[in-house]
Amino acid sequence: MKQDIKNIVEYSNNKRSKFFGLFIQFLIILSVITFSLETLPNLSAENRQLLNAIEIFCVIVFSIEYILRIYVAERKFKFIFSFFGLIDLFAILPFYLSFGIDLRSLRLLRLLRLFRLLKLVRYNRAMLQFTKAMLMSKEQIILFMGVTLILIYFSAVGIYYFENEAQPEHFSSIFDSLWWAIITLTTVGYGDVYPITIGGRMFTFFILLIGLGIVAIPTGIISSSLTKVVEEEPENSFKK
Amino acid sequence: MKQDIKNIVEYSNNKRSKFFGLFIQFLIILSVITFSLETLPNLSAENRQLLNAIEIFCVIVFSIEYILRIYVAERKFKFIFSFFGLIDLFAILPFYLSFGIDLRSLRLLRLLRLFRLLKLVRYNRAMLQFTKAMLMSKEQIILFMGVTLILIYFSAVGIYYFENEAQPEHFSSIFDSLWWAIITLTTVGYGDVYPITIGGRMFTFFILLIGLGIVAIPTGIISSSLTKVVEEEPENSFKK
Amino acid sequence: MKQDIKNIVEYSNNKRSKFFGLFIQFLIILSVITFSLETLPNLSAENRQLLNAIEIFCVIVFSIEYILRIYVAERKFKFIFSFFGLIDLFAILPFYLSFGIDLRSLRLLRLLRLFRLLKLVRYNRAMLQFTKAMLMSKEQIILFMGVTLILIYFSAVGIYYFENEAQPEHFSSIFDSLWWAIITLTTVGYGDVYPITIGGRMFTFFILLIGLGIVAIPTGIISSSLTKVVEEEPENSFKK
Amino acid sequence: MKQDIKNIVEYSNNKRSKFFGLFIQFLIILSVITFSLETLPNLSAENRQLLNAIEIFCVIVFSIEYILRIYVAERKFKFIFSFFGLIDLFAILPFYLSFGIDLRSLRLLRLLRLFRLLKLVRYNRAMLQFTKAMLMSKEQIILFMGVTLILIYFSAVGIYYFENEAQPEHFSSIFDSLWWAIITLTTVGYGDVYPITIGGRMFTFFILLIGLGIVAIPTGIISSSLTKVVEEEPENSFKK
Numbered sequence: 001m002k003q004d005i006k007n008i009v010e011y012s013n014n015k016r017s018k019f020f021g022l023f024i025q026f027l028i029i030l031s032v033i034t035f036s037l038e039t040l041p042n043l044s045a046e047n048r049q050l051l052n053a054i055e056i057f058c059v060i061v062f063s064i065e066y067i068l069r070i071y072v073a074e075r076k077f078k079f080i081f082s083f084f085g086l087i088d089l090f091a092i093l094p095f096y097l098s099f100g101i102d103l104r105s106l107r108l109l110r111l112l113r114l115f116r117l118l119k120l121v122r123y124n125r126a127m128l129q130f131t132k133a134m135l136m137s138k139e140q141i142i143l144f145m146g147v148t149l150i151l152i153y154f155s156a157v158g159i160y161y162f163e164n165e166a167q168p169e170h171f172s173s174i175f176d177s178l179w180w181a182i183i184t185l186t187t188v189g190y191g192d193v194y195p196i197t198i199g200g201r202m203f204t205f206f207i208l209l210i211g212l213g214i215v216a217i218p219t220g221i222i223s224s225s226l227t228k229v230v231e232e233e234p235e236n237s238f239k240k
Numbered sequence: 241m242k243q244d245i246k247n248i249v250e251y252s253n254n255k256r257s258k259f260f261g262l263f264i265q266f267l268i269i270l271s272v273i274t275f276s277l278e279t280l281p282n283l284s285a286e287n288r289q290l291l292n293a294i295e296i297f298c299v300i301v302f303s304i305e306y307i308l309r310i311y312v313a314e315r316k317f318k319f320i321f322s323f324f325g326l327i328d329l330f331a332i333l334p335f336y337l338s339f340g341i342d343l344r345s346l347r348l349l350r351l352l353r354l355f356r357l358l359k360l361v362r363y364n365r366a367m368l369q370f371t372k373a374m375l376m377s378k379e380q381i382i383l384f385m386g387v388t389l390i391l392i393y394f395s396a397v398g399i400y401y402f403e404n405e406a407q408p409e410h411f412s413s414i415f416d417s418l419w420w421a422i423i424t425l426t427t428v429g430y431g432d433v434y435p436i437t438i439g440g441r442m443f444t445f446f447i448l449l450i451g452l453g454i455v456a457i458p459t460g461i462i463s464s465s466l467t468k469v470v471e472e473e474p475e476n477s478f479k480k
Numbered sequence: 481m482k483q484d485i486k487n488i489v490e491y492s493n494n495k496r497s498k499f500f501g502l503f504i505q506f507l508i509i510l511s512v513i514t515f516s517l518e519t520l521p522n523l524s525a526e527n528r529q530l531l532n533a534i535e536i537f538c539v540i541v542f543s544i545e546y547i548l549r550i551y552v553a554e555r556k557f558k559f560i561f562s563f564f565g566l567i568d569l570f571a572i573l574p575f576y577l578s579f580g581i582d583l584r585s586l587r588l589l590r591l592l593r594l595f596r597l598l599k600l601v602r603y604n605r606a607m608l609q610f611t612k613a614m615l616m617s618k619e620q621i622i623l624f625m626g627v628t629l630i631l632i633y634f635s636a637v638g639i640y641y642f643e644n645e646a647q648p649e650h651f652s653s654i655f656d657s658l659w660w661a662i663i664t665l666t667t668v669g670y671g672d673v674y675p676i677t678i679g680g681r682m683f684t685f686f687i688l689l690i691g692l693g694i695v696a697i698p699t700g701i702i703s704s705s706l707t708k709v710v711e712e713e714p715e716n717s718f719k720k
Numbered sequence: 721m722k723q724d725i726k727n728i729v730e731y732s733n734n735k736r737s738k739f740f741g742l743f744i745q746f747l748i749i750l751s752v753i754t755f756s757l758e759t760l761p762n763l764s765a766e767n768r769q770l771l772n773a774i775e776i777f778c779v780i781v782f783s784i785e786y787i788l789r790i791y792v793a794e795r796k797f798k799f800i801f802s803f804f805g806l807i808d809l810f811a812i813l814p815f816y817l818s819f820g821i822d823l824r825s826l827r828l829l830r831l832l833r834l835f836r837l838l839k840l841v842r843y844n845r846a847m848l849q850f851t852k853a854m855l856m857s858k859e860q861i862i863l864f865m866g867v868t869l870i871l872i873y874f875s876a877v878g879i880y881y882f883e884n885e886a887q888p889e890h891f892s893s894i895f896d897s898l899w900w901a902i903i904t905l906t907t908v909g910y911g912d913v914y915p916i917t918i919g920g921r922m923f924t925f926f927i928l929l930i931g932l933g934i935v936a937i938p939t940g941i942i943s944s945s946l947t948k949v950v951e952e953e954p955e956n957s958f959k960k
Contacts, residue, residue, distance in 0.1 A: 130457075419681050422685050597874070
């Protein structure tokens with residue numbers, strides 16, 4: 001019987017295991033939607049009760065799943081402290097913790113419920129490929145992230161010296177200028193802060209011509225690593 | 241004679257078929273322009289009549305084309321329920337449906353007229369290549385679209401906790417925050433909602449550095465699939 | 481002597497020809513700066529006279545260059561009606577045309593002076609490579625430009641139906657919506673028009689996830705063509 | 721003993737050298753944070769004194785490092801006028817210069833302290849790879865930077881003629897229009913200036929469809945050069 005449960009709970013190729021996986025995934029999505037709906041400002045007491053009921057149901061199922069996973073694991077302590085074991089625990093912990101605690105700290109505990117979303121990783125091959133690609137070129141990503149950060153910092157210092165006098169409310173310190181630098185160099189450009197002096201505009205012109213190529217490098221590294229990871233995998237691993 | 245019509249109506253390499261194809265394409269474009277002009281708010285009665293006349297003419301030609309296509313098809317039912325058969329039907333159906341119906345629902349029926357634009361696909365090799373490229377890496381696109389959606393959701397939850405108190409009108413719930421997340425991570429950055437707290441800005445900083453690489457992945461997959469599809473096709477298929 | 485002039489005027493590898501080329505390039509840049517400065521709103525009469533003097537000097541040199549080029553050309557008519565021959569003519573024509581004409585149409589004639597910038601093409605290897613890359617994948621660029629335009633049109637129609645009632649001043653017709661569609665799908669996002677209804681925002685969400693990959697395709701085609709063109713050229717062609 | 725200091729100061733593989741390197745890097749980061757904090761507008765006298773103390777400590781360590789580097793260098797003059805020698809000098813010079821000078825010019829001297837950030841280059845392999853990649857395709861980057869600048873200028877002139885009359889405050893001259901052109905073609909789109917006339921919007925539509933591909937070319941060249949540089953390096957150079 002233990003083998004039976006193991007075949008269902010742990011990801012394998014039989015029908016019951018797939019149904020179980022889909023059911024858990026459905027509950028994760030449901031739980032996430034519930035979590036989102038609870039943040040709506042004008043929620044009636046009835047709806048709030050319904051959302052609570054769904055939440056309790058999800059936690060019960062997740063708890064049973066967690067216990068079963070421990071039950072079927074060969075080396076129980078290894079599972080409990082493994083990456084997925086901890087995620088499964090964190091997905092239900094906030095609910096049990098919130099019983100004996102006053103309401104103030106509830107808000108932050110609710111946030112922990114989002115760990116459930118990480119449970120999806122177990123079922124999402126893309127997420128595993130992505131993690132593999134990140135690890136493959138970890139050092140390069142860190143190194144060029146460093147270059148990007150230096151560029152952003154230089155841009156912030158530059159614009160601070162050009163715009164501080166003209167717009168002391170938007171460029172009051174280098175920390176404020178850093179906000180401008182990240183929003184500009186990623187080309188988001190909200191338009192809440194922008195240079196108005198001629199010097200500041202020419203500096204922006206220059207930084208944009210130089211900088212876009214640099215900011216795009218980490219993106220390029222991730223993409224090319226990912227392509228390698230995907231190509232290395234056997235073709236049929238994407239067929240069901 | 242049936243063979244003659246078939247040679248003209250179905251895409252082949254003789255001159256009359258090409259002329260027919262260009263004529264239908266011209267009518268599709270004309271029909272789309274008519275459709276756009278009808279939405280102009282201050283249209284005189286005369287112009288409206290003219291647009292109506294063009295619309296009727298287009299529908300008549302498309303109807304004749306549809307009947308001829310059924311006439312020349314070997315297996316008529318297969319054509320009628322094929323992708324292009326249904327598009328040809330939907331391109332004329334809204335016009336005939338709008339006769340017996342009151343004016344309210346007309347608005348939505350008008351929208352169905354846009355199916356005509358899909359008729360262009362029949363004549364557009366690029367569209368076919370693009371469809372082929374999408375199908376080729378369908379599973380990967382879906383998987384990474386999932387990763388992108390999870391990232392967008394995490395960003396929305398994060399910014400909600402940072403900005404909800406400071407700007408309850410813009411970040412009133414996670415659903416509102418999702419709007420911010422998609423507009424920021426695609427670097428559109430309208431500037432209608434943006435973080436103002438230090439925590440929210442640092443979170444945006446972090447999310448942008450991490451997220452741009454992830455959001456760009458589905459785009460990269462489509463591009464590289466397309467390159468493969470284009471290269472596989474014989475060179476001369478682009479010559480006319 | 482004709483051979484001597486030919487060696488100087490036409491691009492060749494001797495020193496005098498290179499000096500001549502640099503001198504003409506300098507005059508083109510000078511002429512463009514003059515052109516820009518003339519648009520400054522509060523220009524003193526003195527400065528305006530100075531700019532005029534520079535302009536006359538440039539036109540005289542360009543005229544001499546044009547006459548010399550005709551003089552040294554083997555087949556004079558072929559040169560006059562060649563691409564570069566016409567550009568050389570258009571670079572000086574506006575000046576001579578503006579003598580006998582009243583002031584109103586001057587504005588448009590001034591614009592023609594910008595043809596001078598195209599003279600730079602003659603000296604710019606990158607521009608030639610770029611033109612070659614464009615011609616190489618001309619058909620594909622046109623085809624996918626078509627797909628991009630269809631996507632932009634669909635987006636415009638969709639947002640029109642969602643936002644027209646809520647914001648009739650910004651989305652008054654499909655033509656206004658087209659402005660929104662191009663600014664959003666290129667991720668410029670000025671923030672002058674953006675959806676405010678839930679339907680419109682969800683539509684934008686959907687269109688951005690799908691659309692960014694498509695809009696990026698023509699860019700990708702140009703880039704990969706260019707890489708091929710650059711690689712095909714002998715390495716030493718970039719050394720001077 | 722000189723050899724001992726040399727082994728520590730110059731980048732080598734023993735433990736003491738690595739610790740020394742990390743210590744200097746830490747001081748650079750500390751110095752940069754101090755520099756940023758000093759720009760905060762409402763700083764108490766106490767905090768200002770603390771920041772000054774840290775700054776003096778950093779300068780002393782950097783000065784000792786500089787003297788040691790000269791001491792261990794084989795050819796002292798060559799080191800002093802080398803790239804890294806000058807950076808090490810400029811990193812401490814502003815501090816010593818600011819003693820005998822009145823407070824006004826201090827602001828600019830403070831800016832020179834940022835040269836310290838360049839000291840990080842010595843320890844950052846990514847920065848060296850990036851510099852190598854830039855040098856490798858220097859000529860191409862300059863050539864296509866030229867094409868990009870011509871495109872930006874054309875866009876600025878075009879929008880000037882369309883929008884100058886409608887918005888004389890935003891598009892008062894071609895120089896103002898250049899600001900619009902760079903912000904639009906890099907897709908930053910702050911939203912401080914945007915076209916409002918139909919002609920200007922159609923021109924923007926056209927320029928964006930054509931221009932995004934061109935502006936992306938220098939970025940593409942840097943990325944592909946970098947990929948080559950990274951691949952050429954022996955794999956183990958990234959392992960420690």
